[in-house]
Amino acid sequence: MNELLDGILDTVQSVDPVLRTLLAGLGILLETSVLVGLVVPGDTIVIVASTAIDSVGEYFALAITVIVGALIGESIGFALGRWFGPRIEHSRLGRRLGEANWQRAQRYLTRRGGPAVFISRFLPVLHSLVPLVVGMSTMSYRRFLAWTTPASILWAFTYTTVGWLAAGSYRELSRELHWAGYLFVAIIIVFLAVVWGVKKLILRREARHMEASPADDDLEADLDDDTSATSVVGETADPEI
Numbered sequence: 630m631n632e633l634l635d636g637i638l639d640t641v642q643s644v645d646p647v648l649r650t651l652l653a654g655l656g657i658l659l660e661t662s663v664l665v666g667l668v669v670p671g672d673t674i675v676i677v678a679s680t681a682i683d684s685v686g687e688y689f690a691l692a693i694t695v696i697v698g699a700l701i702g703e704s705i706g707f708a709l710g711r712w713f714g715p716r717i718e719h720s721r722l723g724r725r726l727g728e729a730n731w732q733r734a735q736r737y738l739t740r741r742g743g744p745a746v747f748i749s750r751f752l753p754v755l756h757s758l759v760p761l762v763v764g765m766s767t768m769s770y771r772r773f774l775a776w777t778t779p780a781s782i783l784w785a786f787t788y789t790t791v792g793w794l795a796a797g798s799y800r801e802l803s804r805e806l807h808w809a810g811y812l813f814v815a816i817i818i819v820f821l822a823v824v825w826g827v828k829k830l831i832l833r834r835e836a837r838h839m840e841a842s843p844a845d846d847d848l849e850a851d852l853d854d855d856t857s858a859t860s861v862v863g864e865t866a867d868p869e870i
Contacts, residue, residue, distance in 0.1 A: 679793045
């Protein structure tokens with residue numbers, strides 16, 4: 630196991646630090662851009678890049694680059710939502726995402742406002758969809774940034790720190806312990822399991838803000854009734870009046 634991990638970590642570390650850092654920033658930019666985050670594993674890219682950190686300077690350079698990449702990506706999503714939101718929602722790609730996900734994101738933003746922007750950064754699907762939905766709403770870009778910036782900072786430092794500490798601990802222990810590789814893998818697995826559990830917990834607590842309520846169903850029914858009544862009146866009215 631140690632030999633395998635040494636080869637992987639050495640390969641990552643052999644990449645030029647500047648290029649490695651920029652690639653991580655690009656990966657998170659794509660992850661937070663409109664819908665691209667559904668296929669680009671930005672968190673994986675950041676963890677892999679962080680295992681090659683060799684100094685405190687590289688640590689902060691990577692974390693800051695990831696933060697900037699996240700903010701640029703979410704700003705792109707916001708801008709696309711403001712300019713082309715409805716077109717994207719009804720495009721082939723938007724339909725593949727599912728109308729239910731669009732409605733969940735819209736309800737969540739309507740009911741929670743700024744906190745929805747912060748929390749969605751840590752949730753699957755919503756972290757790519759919410760910036761676009763915010764752009765389609767009346768929320769200002771300044772307020773959007775005020776909520777998404779601290780979330781991006783927390784996310785970036787969490788992933789960067791875990792990857793750095795796990796790889797650093799492994800390199801120190803691997804000289805003396807032949808099973809240090811298993812410890813490294815265990816740390817990463819435990820971290821991912823904790824992240825998964827936290828996401829599930831957040832989703833459970835926030836579900837009531839995302840799901841349709843009876844009031845919403847009654848409103849839709851009233852609108853349907855009003856539309857039907859209007860149609861009937863239009864059909865029965867005397868055209869000469």
